[in-house]
Amino acid sequence: MKRLAFAAGIALILPATAPAEAQMDIAAGAAPDHPTVTVAGKSYTPFGILRRNMGTAADQLEPFPPHRIIGNIYYVGSRTLSSFLIVTPQGNILINTIYQANVPAIAKSVAQLGFRFADIKIILGNHAHADHMEGDALAKELTGARVIVMAEDVPALAAMKPGGKRHPIDEVITDGDMVSLGGVTLTAHLTAGHTPGCTTWTTTATENGKPYDVVFGCSLRSPAVITPEIEASLNRSFKIVRALPCDVPLGDHPAEYRMVEKHARLQPGGPNPFIDKAGCTTEADIQEAMFHAILNEQAPKH
Ligand SMILES: [Zn+2]
Numbered sequence: 001m002k003r004l005a006f007a008a009g010i011a012l013i014l015p016a017t018a019p020a021e022a023q024m025d026i027a028a029g030a031a032p033d034h035p036t037v038t039v040a041g042k043s044y045t046p047f048g049i050l051r052r053n054m055g056t057a058a059d060q061l062e063p064f065p066p067h068r069i070i071g072n073i074y075y076v077g078s079r080t081l082s083s084f085l086i087v088t089p090q091g092n093i094l095i096n097t098i099y100q101a102n103v104p105a106i107a108k109s110v111a112q113l114g115f116r117f118a119d120i121k122i123i124l125g126n127h128a129h130a131d132h133m134e135g136d137a138l139a140k141e142l143t144g145a146r147v148i149v150m151a152e153d154v155p156a157l158a159a160m161k162p163g164g165k166r167h168p169i170d171e172v173i174t175d176g177d178m179v180s181l182g183g184v185t186l187t188a189h190l191t192a193g194h195t196p197g198c199t200t201w202t203t204t205a206t207e208n209g210k211p212y213d214v215v216f217g218c219s220l221r222s223p224a225v226i227t228p229e230i231e232a233s234l235n236r237s238f239k240i241v242r243a244l245p246c247d248v249p250l251g252d253h254p255a256e257y258r259m260v261e262k263h264a265r266l267q268p269g270g271p272n273p274f275i276d277k278a279g280c281t282t283e284a285d286i287q288e289a290m291f292h293a294i295l296n297e298q299a300p301k302h
Helices: 008-013 020-028 046-054 057-061 100-112 136-143 151-158 228-243 259-264 282-298
Strands: 037-039 042-044 067-070 073-075 084-088 091-095 120-124 146-150 171-173 178-181 184-190 199-207 210-217 248-251
Touching: 037 282, 042 046, 042 282, 046 282, 057 100, 067 210, 067 248, 084 184, 091 178, 100 136, 120 136, 120 178, 146 151, 151 171, 228 282, 248 282
Parallel strands: 091 120, 120 146, 146 171, 210 248
Antiparallel strands: 037 042, 067 073, 073 084, 084 091, 178 184, 184 199, 199 210
16 A cells, blocks of 8 residues: 555545556655646646546536537547547547546547547557556456557556456557558557657548648656656657648647637637647646656766
8 A cells, every 4th residue: 555655635535446557656665746837827747647637536527518629520538537529420439548437428528519429449548557448448348449559568567457357458559550541540659758659649630621730648747756767759750740731739638728718718619729739839848847857866976
């Protein structure tokens, strides 16, 4: 029970079912919450970013009002854990099944939007942590969808067995591979660091006859202890993410793209707040600043 050692305030925000990433990172980190970085006038600490991402246990479970983001892309996740539905004439794609406990709520959100959960043909994920991909087994049971995963995340996924269920893996892909269904193509970009197989998915969506580049970002959050391997991975990933064509930044946690704020600005006939070219590198700016600050603290002092 590593969690017993956590600061009380942190323990309260973690769900009983425990996000693997939160446990890992907090257990590895020192009790004081440092370093602090300031990006675009806002201050961030490691725990602060974790709290921003995860919210409370209730936030993680409670469905956020499902909504269309752009074109054929919809939000069907919870208040703090993203799940995206991409609708095609030949069936649908789901990115992130969240925790197994979230799957019924995702199915309900899909139905509320007027689609059938059973029409999901492909399940993808951003990275092999339970708060994003634990629900794969149950979602596959309910839909028969193919689960396609990034090679480098296979070991972590194989170890993810909610209720003893084997994690389904129907197809293993590598960096640059594409997944297509019903005229939609998603490209997998390996953006490792947060996990070895962290995958940023990109696609194009059309709205009012115009194409927009959509980026489903994987977390760029650095672990509390940065190994030389993770350092190299993150350095590569920040470069990749910054170079991606992007009009609509999305992320595996809604806070990474300020979903709540943008959703509140949605108005029939109004401009689409999710089109946010200027915001495409905001999350990378925050996480890269934190990454360098942690590295700086880790550097041997002479
Ligand atoms: Zn994670």
